Amino acid sequence: MFLVFQIFVRASDVLNLNEEAFKEIIQGDGLFLVEFFAPWCGHCKALAPEYETAATMLKEKGITLIQVDCTVETRLCETYEVTGYPTLKVFKDGSHAPYEGPRKATSIVSYMIKQTLPVVTSISLENFEDFKASDEIILIAFLDTLDDPLNDLFFSLASKYRNKYSFGLSSDPEVFKKVKVTAPAIYMFKKAEDVYIVYRGKYEYGELEAFLNSESLPLFGELLPETYERYISSKVPIGCIFVSSVEEKKMFEASLLPLAVxxxxxxxxxxxxxxxxxxxxxxxxxxxxxxxFAVQETASNKKYPFDQSLELHAENLDKFLDDYVSGLLVPTIKSEPLPETQDGPVTVVVANSFKDVVLDSHKDVLLEFYAPWCGHCKNLAPKYDILGELFKSNHELGKNVMIAKIDATANDIPDNLEIKGFPTIMLFAANNKGNPIEYNGPRTVESFIEFIHQKGHHRVNAMQYYLTKPSTQQESDSSDTGSIEHDEL
Structure with a gap:
């Protein structure tokens, strides 16, 4: 008996499947990339031409690209825990994993071809040229024998980065002659620049990984949403040149290429x-x-802007970069002016006062990181003011506890603090300022009081003082739902 199912074939080679067809195809042999999408999704529309191009390029290699419309196939999308669009998953041999590559046709093709290859490809004289040309970034280890301890190290690195780069290993003396290499050695081949780079560091995992992440970057690239993660993960400082036209971009790429080298x-x-x-x-x-122009340190998020009153040309930029790598430049900090007074119930913190007011204070400091446009922050403000007034107006409470806030959009935040949404509230306990405790409870005055009492170094309990406050203040607090939602960054 033949199973009849519905398949819509587009002009490209992308298959749009219903649930029955999807299950039938996925259970078979083969390699598949599946896009779970919604027709109204802007990101899905942007992906569509890239996805279709990739489908055509991969068809001859026996790799199939599929689409599932989650506005129709709701049960199927729930089965695979699709929570956003587009969601891309790789299916092979009955199992699936998230697609973790860029959303460009060439990147999709490269990523999917890697799924058909072993973690490390064995290189001989016969397949050397084909393998070297098979990907943008190739890393090859040349070893006299597979018993070399470097083999295990190389395999570990390849296992982690196989979806990004291609890895090969050769113990063939004929290959050594062709490349003019003496084993042991590791070479990186870069197709776009038609160059190879010799690894000269220690044969240690951390150093080899750092080499891979830094040297795999383009000599002079472009920062885009799809390339941003590569630059961040490389941990190499980024020299950002903001340009306003294609002509300006080409001019700087040509004039600054020697500096890139x-x-x-x-x-x-x-x-x-x-x-x-x-x-x-x-x-x-x-x-x-x-x-x-500015240099951004990806590891620390320190920023070194080039003086915008100076002309941005190769000579000035060379001097700036030389001073930077020599450690002569001081990072800039974005900060609002220091408040002239602190008349409000909540202490206002800015970047330039963060150390003095928060870190060097002997008090337990409850600090709200907020954004002026954040709706949840605005809803919190009346209750946070009540909390601030409670501690500020009472000497016994205020001598050991401070309620504070900082506009996280107008002030740089210390590098060790991760602010994922607004408001974010943290308690900097007096005895452990380096490890603040994030507050994730209900946003009520009572809950804040209990949090400060339980987690603060001084164990200050303000509940009895709060309960003696006028009932109108307590009512304004109790009207809140206690939501812990955030406005995302």
């Missing part, structure tokens, strides 16, 4: 389209006038 591995030079991503300049403490 000179500072390779120390600073990764990239262009940023200011017409699309100019807002990032403010994150780097730059004014939105173009062109502009």
């Amino acid at each position: 000179k500072y390779r591995g120390k600073v990764s030079l990239v262009t940023i389209d200011a017409t699309l991503y100019g807002g990032h300049a403010e994150n780097l403490n730059l004014k939105q006038t173009w062109p502009a």
Whole structure:
């Protein structure tokens, strides 16, 4: 008996399947990439042409790309825990895993082909050229024998990064002659630049991983949503050049190429389209006038903006970068002015006062990180003011506890603090300021009081003082639902 199911074949080679057809195909042999989408989703629409192009390119390799419309196949999407669109999953041999590559056709093709290869490909003279040309970034280990301890190290690295890069291993003396290499050695081959880079560090996992992450970056790239994660994970400082036109981009790529070579591995030079991503300049403490340049340290998020009163050309930038790598530059901090007075019930903190007011204080400090536009922050404000007034107006309470707030959109936040949404509330206990405790309970005055009492170093309990406050203040607090929702960044 033949199973009849519905398949819609588009002009490209993407299959749009219903639940019955999906289950039938996935249970068979083969490699599949599945996009769970919604027709109204903007990101899905942007992905569509790339996905279709990739489907055509992969068809001849026996790799199938599938779409599932989650507005129709709701049960199927619930089965695979689809919570956002598009969600991409790789299916192979009855199991599935998230797709973790960029959403460009060439990247999709490269990622899916890697799923058909072993973690490390054995390289001989016959397949060397084909393998070297099979991916943008190739890492090959040349070993006299497979018993070399470097083999295990190389395999561990390949297992972690197989979806991003291709890894090969050769013990063939004929290959050694062709490449003119003496084993043991590790080479990186970069197709776009038609170069190979020799690894000269210690044969230790951390050093080899750092080499892979830094040297795999383009000599002079472009910072885009799909490339941002690669630059961040490399931990190499990024030299961001904001440009406002294609002509300006080409001009800087040509004139600054020698600097990209000179500072390779120390600073990764990239262009940023200011017409699309100019807002990032403010994150780097730059004014939105173009062109502009700043160095961003990805590991610490320290920022070193180039003086915008100076002309941005190769000579000035060379001096700036030389001073940076020599440790002569001081990072800038975005900060509001220091408050002239602290008349309000809640102490106002800015970046330039964070250390003095929060970290160096002998008090337990409850600090709210907020954004002026955040609706949840606005709802919290009346209750937070009541809390602040409670501690500020009572000497016994206020001598050991401070209620404070900081506008996290107008002030740089210390690197060790992770603010994922607004409001974020943390308690900096007097005896452990380096490890603040995030508050995730109901946003009521009573709950804040209990949190400070239980988690603060001084164990201050303000509940009896709060209960003697006028009932109108307590009523304004009890009207809140106690929501712990956040406005995302």
